[in-house]
Structure formats: structure tokens, C-alpha cells
Amino acid sequence: MSQLPTKQTAPLLEARQVSKYFGGLAAVNQVDLDIYPGEIVGLVGPNGSGKTTLFDCLSCLQSIDKGKIIFKGKDITNTRPYQVSRMGLSRTFQKLRVYRQMTVWENMLISRQWRGENLFVIFKVTDRHTRRRARELLELLQLSRLQHEYAGNLSGGQQRLLEIGMALMPDPEIILLDEATSGVNPTLIETIKDRIKTLNREYNKTFLAIEHNINFISDLCDRVYVLNQGEKLAEGTPQEIQANDAVVEAYFGT
Ligand code: ADP
Numbered sequence: 701m702s703q704l705p706t707k708q709t710a711p712l713l714e715a716r717q718v719s720k721y722f723g724g725l726a727a728v729n730q731v732d733l734d735i736y737p738g739e740i741v742g743l744v745g746p747n748g749s750g751k752t753t754l755f756d757c758l759s760c761l762q763s764i765d766k767g768k769i770i771f772k773g774k775d776i777t778n779t780r781p782y783q784v785s786r787m788g789l790s791r792t793f794q795k796l797r798v799y800r801q802m803t804v805w806e807n808m809l810i811s812r813q814w815r816g817e818n819l820f821v822i823f824k825v826t827d828r829h830t831r832r833r834a835r836e837l838l839e840l841l842q843l844s845r846l847q848h849e850y851a852g853n854l855s856g857g858q859q860r861l862l863e864i865g866m867a868l869m870p871d872p873e874i875i876l877l878d879e880a881t882s883g884v885n886p887t888l889i890e891t892i893k894d895r896i897k898t899l900n901r902e903y904n905k906t907f908l909a910i911e912h913n914i915n916f917i918s919d920l921c922d923r924v925y926v927l928n929q930g931e932k933l934a935e936g937t938p939q940e941i942q943a944n945d946a947v948v949e950a951y952f953g954t
């Protein structure tokens with residue numbers, strides 16, 4: 701497991717009393733969290749508890765109604781998603797966002813930092829550095845042999861791996877993973893876990909992962925936050941969370 705934060709380290713990503721309303725519904729309600737460099741942190745909670753909405757807020761895809769989001773010491777509250785991406789925050793989506801009619805290789809190239817070029821420029825004159833990066837990441841994610849396949853022909857798990865690769869193209873410091881193991885067969889879940897571990901330990905990547913897979917959480921996460929009805933219900937180590945009565949009740953009812 702990666703190093704636990706010490707008081708001397710500044711958090712990489714902070715949420716301060718973040719709230720997001722949809723009409724009368726507080727999808728996210730006064731949530732605080734701190735993610736430290738080098739951590740793998742889990743975010744769990746029943747369906748509809750606000751996990752994806754919180755990711756949308758943290759990545760500035762949704763504006764927030766109250767609170768503050770701080771990334772690398774800078775207030776990024778309600779800035780644009782591309783600015784946050786440039787600063788080093790990437791994410792994946794619960795509902796996969798690979799381009800099914802493009803090849804794996806094209807998906808990787810199109811995912812590097814967007815600088816306003818048209819598609820022709822991206823595919824014809826992408827710089828050597830970007831191509832090398834795409835090659836290395838596909839190698840790392842064991843997708844090289846599929847690089848000429850249409851993304852739509854890949855299995856669910858391979859598409860999840862590809863989306864992780866796409867998120868890594870801008871060379872982020874933190875990656876927010878929204879259910880990276882959902883719809884994935886057990887063998888590929890192990891591959892995804894293993895790759896995340898490698899990216900964390902050898903490439904210094906920090907992760908915040910929405911997960912339902914208990915093995916993923918126990919094996920990979922240093923700490924876990926639990927959301928329920930938009931609010932932070934608990935936080936602690938995977939062991940503490942699993943032994944927490946309020947958490948068990950939120951998941952399974954009384
Ligand atoms: P989770 O990811 O934990 O399953 P979500 O963040 O997707 O939860 O949803 C939290 C709550 O916010 C749910 O009640 C959901 O119906 C609602 N919600 C999410 N997105 C929207 C939206 N764009 N408009 C209205 N309600 C939404």
C-alpha cells in the first residue's frame with residue numbers, strides 16, 4: 701500500500717463543504733474531502749448517493765452551488781473542465797466514453813490535451829512525444845495488440861482499460877475512476893487492479909476511485925469515504941468502513 705499522508709504533506713485535491721442541488725434535491729451536501737499525493741482513495745455509497753455528481757463537481761463538469769474545490773493549492777471552484785485537465789486532473793466515466801467507431805490508437809491520440817486543433821491535425825501531425833506516450837501507455841495496459849481494433853469491438857473490461865489509458869494521455873497527477881471494474885470479467889478486474897497499483901507505485905499517480913468491488917477496495921485503497929444521500933457518512937480504512945454499523949445499514953437497510 702502506498703504511503704499514508706503525513707501532516708507535513710499538503711493535499712493534492714480538497715473539497716470544502718461542496719454542495720450540488722438538482723431542483724430541491726441535494727445530490728451532494730456539504731462534502732469535505734482531502735486526497736494526498738500518492739494515495740489511492742475509495743469513494744463508496746449506495747446507488748444514487750451522489751458519487752458521480754461529486755466527481756462531476758471535482759472535475760468541474762458541473763458547477764457547484766456551495767463550497768470550494770482546491771487542486772494543488774489553487775481554488776478551481778467552477779472553472780472549466782479543460783483547465784482542470786491541463787492542471788493535471790483526469791477522470792473516467794461510469795458510462796464509458798470511448799469513441800466506438802474509432803480505433804484504440806485513434807482514441808488514445810484524441811485524448812491528449814485538447815489545444816483546439818481539428819481532427820486532421822491530430823491524426824496526421826501529432827507530435828512524436830504524443831505518439832510515444834500513446835504507445836507506452838497501450839503497452840502498459842496490455843492493449844498494444846488491439847491498437848488497430850475499433851474500440852466498439854473491445855470487451856467491457858478492455859474498454860475500461862482503454863478509458864484509463866485515455867485519461868492518462870494528458871499525464872495527470874490524479875485520476876478519478878468512476879466504477880472502473882463495473883461490467884468487467886474477474887480476470888480483467890485483476891489486470892485493472894494490477895495496472896492501477898503499478899501506476900500508483902511506479903508512476904506516482906494518485907487515484908480517487910468510485911468502487912463497488914470490495915476486493916478492489918480492500919487490496920488497493922489506503923482510505924475510503926462513504927457517501928449516503930449526498931452526505932459524507934463515514935471515512936476510514938477499508939477495515940474500519942466494513943465494520944461501521946452506519947455504513948452497513950446504509951447499504952443493506954436495517
Ligand atoms: P451515484 O453515482 O452515487 O449512483 P449520482 O451522483 O449519479 O449517484 O446521483 C445522485 C442523485 O442525483 C440521484 O438522486 C440522481 O437521480 C440525481 N441526479 C444526478 N444527476 C442529475 C441530473 N443531471 N439532474 C437531476 N438529478 C440528477
Ligand code: MG
Nearest residue numbers: 751752753794
Ligand atoms: Mg454513479
